Amino acid sequence: xxxxxxxxxxxxxxxxxxxxxxxxxxxxxxxxxxxxxxxxxxxxxxxxxxxxxxxxxxxxxxxxxxxxxxxxxxxxxxxxxxxxxxxxxxxxxxxxxxxxxxxxxxxxxxxxxxxxxxxxxxxxxxxxxxxxxxxxxxxxxxxxxxxxxxxxxxxxxxxxxxxxxxxxxxxxxxxxxxxxxxxxxxxxxxxxxxxxxxxxxxxxxxxxxxxxxxxxxxxxxxxxxxxxxxxxxxxxxxxxxxxxxxxxxxxxxxxxxxxxxxxxxxxxxxxxxxxxxxxxxxxxxxxxxxxxxxxxxxxxxxxxxxxxxxxxxxxxxxxxxxxxxxxxxxxxxxxxxxxxxxxxxxxxxxxxxxxxxxxxxxxxxxxxxxxxxxxxxxxxxxxxxxxxxxxxxxxxxxxxxxxxxxxxx
Amino acid sequence: xxxxxxxxxxxxxxxxxxxxxxxxxxxxxxxxxxxxxxxxxxxxxxxxxxxxxxxxxxxxxxxxxxxxxxxxxxxxxxxxxxxxxxxxxxxxxxxxxxxxxxxxxxxxxxxxxxxxxxxxxxxxxxxxxxxxxxxxxxxxxxxxxxxxxxxxxxxxxxxxxxxxxxxxxxxxxxxxxxxxxxxxxxxxxxxxxxxxxxxxxx
Numbered sequence: 001x002x003x004x005x006x007x008x009x010x011x012x013x014x015x016x017x018x019x020x021x022x023x024x025x026x027x028x029x030x031x032x033x034x035x036x037x038x039x040x041x042x043x044x045x046x047x048x049x050x051x052x053x054x055x056x057x058x059x060x061x062x063x064x065x066x067x068x069x070x071x072x073x074x075x076x077x078x079x080x081x082x083x084x085x086x087x088x089x090x091x092x093x094x095x096x097x098x099x100x101x102x103x104x105x106x107x108x109x110x111x112x113x114x115x116x117x118x119x120x121x122x123x124x125x126x127x128x129x130x131x132x133x134x135x136x137x138x139x140x141x142x143x144x145x146x147x148x149x150x151x152x153x154x155x156x157x158x159x160x161x162x163x164x165x166x167x168x169x170x171x172x173x174x175x176x177x178x179x180x181x182x183x184x185x186x187x188x189x190x191x192x193x194x195x196x197x198x199x200x201x202x203x204x205x206x207x208x209x210x211x212x213x214x215x216x217x218x219x220x221x222x223x224x225x226x227x228x229x230x231x232x233x234x235x236x237x238x239x240x241x242x243x244x245x246x247x248x249x250x251x252x253x254x255x256x257x258x259x260x261x262x263x264x265x266x267x268x269x270x271x272x273x274x275x276x277x278x279x280x281x282x283x284x285x286x287x288x289x290x291x292x293x294x295x296x297x298x299x300x301x302x303x304x305x306x307x308x309x310x311x312x313x314x315x316x317x318x319x320x321x322x323x324x325x326x327x328x329x330x331x332x333x334x335x336x337x338x339x340x341x342x343x344x345x346x347x348x349x350x351x352x353x354x355x356x357x358x359x360x361x362x363x364x365x366x367x368x369x370x371x372x373x374x375x376x377x378x379x380x381x382x383x384x385x386x387x388x389x390x391x392x393x394x395x396x397x398x399x400x401x402x403x404x405x406x407x408x409x
Numbered sequence: 410x411x412x413x414x415x416x417x418x419x420x421x422x423x424x425x426x427x428x429x430x431x432x433x434x435x436x437x438x439x440x441x442x443x444x445x446x447x448x449x450x451x452x453x454x455x456x457x458x459x460x461x462x463x464x465x466x467x468x469x470x471x472x473x474x475x476x477x478x479x480x481x482x483x484x485x486x487x488x489x490x491x492x493x494x495x496x497x498x499x500x501x502x503x504x505x506x507x508x509x510x511x512x513x514x515x516x517x518x519x520x521x522x523x524x525x526x527x528x529x530x531x532x533x534x535x536x537x538x539x540x541x542x543x544x545x546x547x548x549x550x551x552x553x554x555x556x557x558x559x560x561x562x563x564x565x566x567x568x569x570x571x572x573x574x575x576x577x578x579x580x581x582x583x584x585x586x587x588x589x590x591x592x593x594x595x596x597x598x599x600x601x602x603x604x605x606x607x608x609x610x611x
Contacts, residue, residue, distance in 0.1 A: 045575075046538075046575060046579060046587075046595055047599045047604070048558075049479065049534050049537050049538065049554070050599070050601070050604040051604070052477055052478060052479045052537075052558070053479065053483065053534055053537060054507070054604060054606075054607060055473075056474055056477045056479060056480055056483040057483065057504065057507050057607055058607045059471050059473035059474050060443070060447075060468070060471055060483070060504075061440075061443060061504070061607065061609060062443070355472075
């Protein structure tokens with residue numbers, strides 16, 4: 001059964017945008033109830049078109065996919081020009097305050113932070129290489145952990161990230177996979193600040209590439225060549241091997257595959273959930289008032305993004321470690337992924353969407369349109385065979401809540 | 410986005426549009442933002458199809474619309490017959506149909522039918538069925554819409570029987586097509602204002 005959860009948690013920072021499914025279902029019931037209360041069997045009505053019209057126009061006005069890929073709008077201005085959408089000139093005093101803010105941020109905070117960042121990264125490079133040269137395995141692990149933690153702590157200070165960790169007893173353990181919602185590359189630093197993870201990613205060139213090579217000398221990270229990424233079996237094998245080795249650190253994966261703007265959680269790719277080990281979900285929520293952490297990769301490059309981060313007031317976020325989850329009997333990878341996603345969304349107060357993050361760049365597949373038609377037809381013609389659920393592609397999409405089916409008398 | 414305030418004054422004909430459609434300045438701003446988002450080529454007009462491929466052009470950016478069974482009909486509703494582009498004013502006028510009805514609107518005889526009246530909303534819905542805009546929903550058109558909504562989930566016979574029933578109920582003058590008046594009569598009991606209104610501001 002397809003389901004769409006638009007869970008709204010009452011968070012003082014986050015204003016819910018999507019309508020909860022219960023109101024849609026109510027709407028549909030109202031729509032049908034008014035004229036067909038006398039009939040016992042559901043029938044097509046001319047008025048049914050209203051629902052589709054309305055949804056169509058609503059999506060023209062505001063669609064959920066685009067909303068996920070643009071920065072969250074704030075309720076009140078936080079003195080950063082970049083979050084100034086609709087706000088007008090209010091008073092001279094505010095402009096003066098803003099000017100003062102600019103001076104402080106760019107004149108004082110930014111240089112300090114850049115210095116720290118440079119220190120942190122160079123230390124990381126140098127020390128991990130040194131540790132990598134050590135022959136003794138035990139010592140290597142021990143030192144590598146210390147080195148990594150220290151450097152990440154410096155980087156965190158460089159961004160002035162104020163992080164609150166909740167439920168640390170659920171921290172990921174060796175031999176597991178840690179999954180989290182993805183907002184920015186900084187997520188990595190935030191999580192690695194508190195524990196040692198093995199990163200997974202593509203091999204880059206330049207500075208990133210240097211850092212990657214250095215890191216891998218002292219602890220086992222998993223870097224893929226670009227060509228290898230397409231080969232799913234290879235990826236799964238390497239991940240599987242890593243997890244099987246209990247001495248290795250937990251792997252850190254962001255199953256959404258792309259940066260989302262931290263108001264919602266999009267579809268989790270099932271790859272990491274097929275491996276069959278314990279999954280440790282983590283929810284990360286940023287406070288948008290101090291600085292918007294979302295990396296809109298189509299708008300800003302990495303350097304631009306880092307500059308913006310370092311010239312915000314601060315990055316305030318909360319990290320929740322959720323209890324570990326395992327795949328249950330009879331549950332396939334997709335259902336497991338959705339279950340984990342729902343847990344993360346519920347904890348972080350994010351909207352749980354079933355849209356694929358890949359829609360940032362690609363278009364919707366035709367298969368999804370079929371799902372809609374299936375739902376509507378269920379009402380009119382009746383529930384025929386439920387058995388065709390398992391043939392879903394990566395994640396199922398349900399735009400419209402299923403109609404309430406009233407059986408024929 | 411950015412430090413420059415976008416005000417309603419930057420939008421051409423904003424005041425007239427506000428008068429005509431009843432939208433507030435905030436609405437117009439929001440609509441303009443949306444229009445600019447859809448207008449990827451920044452030419453001030455939205456286009457219907459991309460000529461070489463015949464795929465929906467600017468409205469194609471709205472992913473959810475692609476899923477909507479009557480998505481294509483909704484898109485064509487924005488374009489007058491024969492036109493392939495729509496400018497901001499027409500965009501606003503069509504969307505004005507979906508503004509919630511004003512409860513305490515006084516109507517004197519001289520005043521023109523407001524854009525968001527029940528009749529206008531009904532006409533929009535009627536247009537979804539009546540693709541060739543000849544004022545009647547023929548059996549073929551009804552079948553087409555039903556097919557779009559149901560896809561391959563129902564057989565041809567089931568589709569025919571649904572359409573048959575619908576026409577029988579609504580078609581009062583037995584001409585095998587549903588005119589706008591018959592459409593309206595069959596929907597007398599439905600709260601159209603509620604069902605065909607959307608919220609424009611977040």
